Amino acid sequence: MLTDDERDFYDSLSRKIRKKTLQLIYRTKSPHIGSSFSIVELLIALYFKVLNIDPINPFYPNRDRFILSKGHGCPALYSILEERGFLSPEYLLRFAVNDGVLEQHPNIDIKRGIEVTTGSLGHGLSIGVGIALAAMKDCKGYKVYVLLSDGELNEGSVWEAAMFAAKHKLDNLVAIIDYNKIQALGYTKDIVQLEPLTQKWTSFGWSAMEIDGHNFGQIFKTFGNVPFESHKPNVIIAHTIKGKGVSFMEDKLIWHYRCPDDNEYKKAIEELS
Amino acid sequence: MRDRFFKVIEDLAIERDDIYILTADLGFGLFDNFRNKYPERFYDIGVAEANMIGIASGLALSAKNVYCYSIIPFLIMRAYEQIRIDIAYQNLNVKLIGAGGGFTYGLEGFTHFALEDLALMRALPNMTVIVPCDPSEAQEFARLSYDYNSPIYIRLGRNNKPNIHQQKPNIEIGKGLILTRGNDVAIFSVGSMISVALDVHDILAKHGMGVSVVNIHTLKPLDEVLIKRYSDEYNAIFTIEEHYISGGLGSAVAEVLVENSYSGIFKRFGIPLNLKKTIGNAEFRRNCYGLNAKNISEDILKVLENKNTK
Numbered sequence: 001m002l003t004d005d006e007r008d009f010y011d012s013l014s015r016k017i018r019k020k021t022l023q024l025i026y027r028t029k030s031p032h033i034g035s036s037f038s039i040v041e042l043l044i045a046l047y048f049k050v051l052n053i054d055p056i057n058p059f060y061p062n063r064d065r066f067i068l069s070k071g072h073g074c075p076a077l078y079s080i081l082e083e084r085g086f087l088s089p090e091y092l093l094r095f096a097v098n099d100g101v102l103e104q105h106p107n108i109d110i111k112r113g114i115e116v117t118t119g120s121l122g123h124g125l126s127i128g129v130g131i132a133l134a135a136m137k138d139c140k141g142y143k144v145y146v147l148l149s150d151g152e153l154n155e156g157s158v159w160e161a162a163m164f165a166a167k168h169k170l171d172n173l174v175a176i177i178d179y180n181k182i183q184a185l186g187y188t189k190d191i192v193q194l195e196p197l198t199q200k201w202t203s204f205g206w207s208a209m210e211i212d213g214h215n216f217g218q219i220f221k222t223f224g225n226v227p228f229e230s231h232k233p234n235v236i237i238a239h240t241i242k243g244k245g246v247s248f249m250e251d252k253l254i255w256h257y258r259c260p261d262d263n264e265y266k267k268a269i270e271e272l273s
Numbered sequence: 274m275r276d277r278f279f280k281v282i283e284d285l286a287i288e289r290d291d292i293y294i295l296t297a298d299l300g301f302g303l304f305d306n307f308r309n310k311y312p313e314r315f316y317d318i319g320v321a322e323a324n325m326i327g328i329a330s331g332l333a334l335s336a337k338n339v340y341c342y343s344i345i346p347f348l349i350m351r352a353y354e355q356i357r358i359d360i361a362y363q364n365l366n367v368k369l370i371g372a373g374g375g376f377t378y379g380l381e382g383f384t385h386f387a388l389e390d391l392a393l394m395r396a397l398p399n400m401t402v403i404v405p406c407d408p409s410e411a412q413e414f415a416r417l418s419y420d421y422n423s424p425i426y427i428r429l430g431r432n433n434k435p436n437i438h439q440q441k442p443n444i445e446i447g448k449g450l451i452l453t454r455g456n457d458v459a460i461f462s463v464g465s466m467i468s469v470a471l472d473v474h475d476i477l478a479k480h481g482m483g484v485s486v487v488n489i490h491t492l493k494p495l496d497e498v499l500i501k502r503y504s505d506e507y508n509a510i511f512t513i514e515e516h517y518i519s520g521g522l523g524s525a526v527a528e529v530l531v532e533n534s535y536s537g538i539f540k541r542f543g544i545p546l547n548l549k550k551t552i553g554n555a556e557f558r559r560n561c562y563g564l565n566a567k568n569i570s571e572d573i574l575k576v577l578e579n580k581n582t583k
Contacts, residue, residue: 134337
């Protein structure tokens with residue numbers, strides 16, 4: 001259970017991260033605000049509590065690894081990395097500009113906390129499996145966390161990786177599904193039905209937990225229980241809301257693409273303040 | 274060729290415990306020794322090439338030296354996008370060892386041919402592209418590959434018979450290997466077509482012509498210095514490869530020749546893009562497209578004669 005103080009801290013941090021993310025996107029007229037907002041609580045939990053990482057020593061071999069397999073959510077990741085000391089504020093100013101340093105999909109830069117290049121869906125879990133396998137071989141205790149989108153589960157390679165991870169008992173691997181129910185052209189249920197999603201993962205040999213992906217209490221508790229079962233890879237199906245945190249963006253497909261105009265920006269800032 | 278290649282890797286693995294071999298469920302018998310000796314460093318990923326490339330990337334990001342094996346179209350075409358981003362763009366230490374260059378799997382049919390692989394792999398940044406021509410070359414490249422700290426694609430295929438090299442060849446990645454020297458014609462060739470090029474040399478010798486045959490075992494980085502020198506020294510240059518005529522060795526050489534203002538005769542021998550619907554083994558199929566010493570020699574003589582009568 002979180003104390004009231006902790007709850008206040010994390011709630012205000014999530015508003016701060018959403019505001020930063022909004023500013024990044026508004027300033028550069030970038031897409032994917034909805035996909036960024038749905039993962040804010042998950043990223044905060046990882047970067048401020050769960051992951052064993054250190055911005056002073058980013059190459060530390062025993063660090064936990066995080067892969068944002070849904071690379072398009074990176075405006076939220078960059079905001080978090082800045083807040084956590086991996087990126088300077090100046091660095092963030094060079095997002096999505098000519099001669100910049102950060103793109104609209106992340107490039108590998110371990111020094112600044114980005115472990116893997118992502119942006120093409122369906123790559124991250126296999127790479128995470130390789131890293132988790134190496135950890136097991138080297139008898140290292142670090143864990144590998146891979147955050148996937150729900151639309152990404154349409155990719156066959158995800159399920160190739162899922163089968164392999166279960167066969168090799170990678171209980172140091174944690175897949176997190178940002179289940180916001182919307183993919184690029186509509187609701188997931190109308191495009192490729194993912195349900196029954198939890199049963200899919202468990203039938204593939206994974207240990208699965210379903211949580212509210214915006215509820216810090218549930219998120220911390222679930223991460224704290226990894227591995228859910230020994231010798232089984234872990235999947236957290238996080239029910240989230242696309243565009244979470246700004247009322248007029250919530251559960252709206254258009255915010256996969258649209259960048260807020262001046263009025264919308266002001267309204268969003270008000271809601272997040 | 275495959276056996277000799279992986280025997281070297283197996284021997285290297287005694288002292289180098291970072292060597293991993295991954296296969297996408299192919300190579301029956303090929304890895305038995307390695308698998309018995311180092312079961313913890315051998316993975317049959319299953320029939321899942323995209324996943325294999327991803328896992329290889331994860332292992333390479335964790336300081337492992339990874340060799341991935343499959344039949345070429347499955348290894349590099351099914352998983353091309355994974356190779357493009359995870360391996361080439363991130364410049365990871367993964368070696369892609371493909372079996373079945375050209376028509377090697379003749380009677381198995383079109384699904385198993387590798388006729389576009391050189392073009393595809395040559396297009397990738399950070400990727401080195403190598404085609405050994407016989408077992409001793411394959412063995413040398415296996416040795417060199419271990420310390421080569423960036424991605425390599427190695428196209429294995431049918432052995433030239435007899436072997437091209439009677440002793441250990443002096444191989445350097447990125448340097449063409451001059452096999453014969455003559456003053457009239459230069460032939461750049463690669464892999465399974467080296468023996469054809471050498472036979473062309475013999476046939477043209479009977480017509481009083483001196484032919485230089487160069488083994489361009491490394492398509493990328495290409496030995497541009499050597500090709501430029503030849504473009505200054507020769508007025509007739511040919512390429513022979515078991516690959517579509519577009520994008521492979523012939524295209525690579527042509528790029529250098531044109532940029533060097535070469536104005537002599539140039540012709541590429543390879544497989545035309547209008548594939549015939551014939552069935553047969555590798556040799557039969559090559560003959561369908563005139564990829565043999567007799568046809569190529571006749572073509573070369575014709576081209577030279579036309580030039581002279583103009």
